């Protein structure tokens with residue numbers, strides 16, 4: 001992704017060769033600022049406070065967090081502490097636990113003296129793998145978008161997306177936005193309806209920012225407008241990301257995704273979910289019963305943050321001072337409402353057979369009880 005003519009990734013090793021540079025996403029879309037993570041605590045705090053967010057990026061940040069911990073102290077107790085601290089940051093995105101398990105498997109057998117260098121190498125490998133996966137998701141998703149566009153030649157293709165599943169949520173490209181970037185590059189007249197995504201407004205702040213930076217036409221809408229637009233025939237396809245998919249094809253994504261899937265089904269609009277293999281939790285089948293849903297602070301619901309007339313960042317209260325608010329951050333869309341799952345290996349039906357056909361090695365391991 002290019003910002004003002006320079007190519008960025010959302011996370012990278014800093015020039016000093018040990019600290020880790022991230023984009024502070026809490027300041028977007030108004031300020032583009034890089035921040036450095038120097039310690040395990042910095043990495044954990046960045047994930048908790050959503051300075052970095054999005055399932056794949058949370059996983060990569062956790063991997064680098066382990067590397068930062070190993071640099072300070074490569075002992076067994078320190079490794080265990082890194083796993084516990086990072087593992088407790090955010091519960092829903094399985095990429096976090098996947099990345100930590102991979103770091104642990106790599107580092108545990110090594111002598112402490114060899115751990116720091118290997119931890120940095122593995123974190124880098126996880127980041128590179130994410131970039132490759134997202135690029136492939138873009139290519140597979142492009143074919144779907146081309147097929148949809150071919151139904152009405154010469155007309156713009158309207159995609160509805162929710163939250164931010166773009167390059168800001170990953171290392172580069174994105175999951176749900178990768179096919180859109182690929183379509184734009186391919187010359188398809190693609191236009192995106194961007195759900196604002198209350199309460200944290202990842203759509204308004206982040207998706208609008210990155211689509212705009214890339215020159216992709218978009219229209220920002222309030223979360224409740226999607227159903228109406230579908231009824232009016234203004235949405236050709238819904239394309240969203242995911243924080244965790246079950247082996248049976250249910251998916252958890254940002255709160256409100258489920259309502260879009262229901263509206264899509266009622267209006268015969270295809271509903272696709274884009275995700276890399278690291279977002280599939282092969283150990284569970286039933287998304288509603290088994291995916292842990294993060295509950296976030298009530299203040300995100302009772303208050304809104306933005307800039308005042310003089311460009312100063314402020315927070316304003318929008319509810320009575322004594323209002324009680326609930327803030328579940330994710331919901332589960334059942335597999336039956338999903339048209340297909342776009343992965344780095346191709347498009348799968350949203351069920352066990354579909355996913356297992358793309359990942360035979362995982363279904364083998366599952367049968368063997370691994």
Ligand SMILES: CSC[C@@H](O)[C@@H](O)C(=O)COP(=O)(O)O
Nearest residue numbers: 053054055163165169241242254
């Ligand atoms: C690759 S993006 C998929 C999801 O991570 C994304 O849609 C989402 O829900 C992000 O939630 P966030 O709370 O901003 O981390």
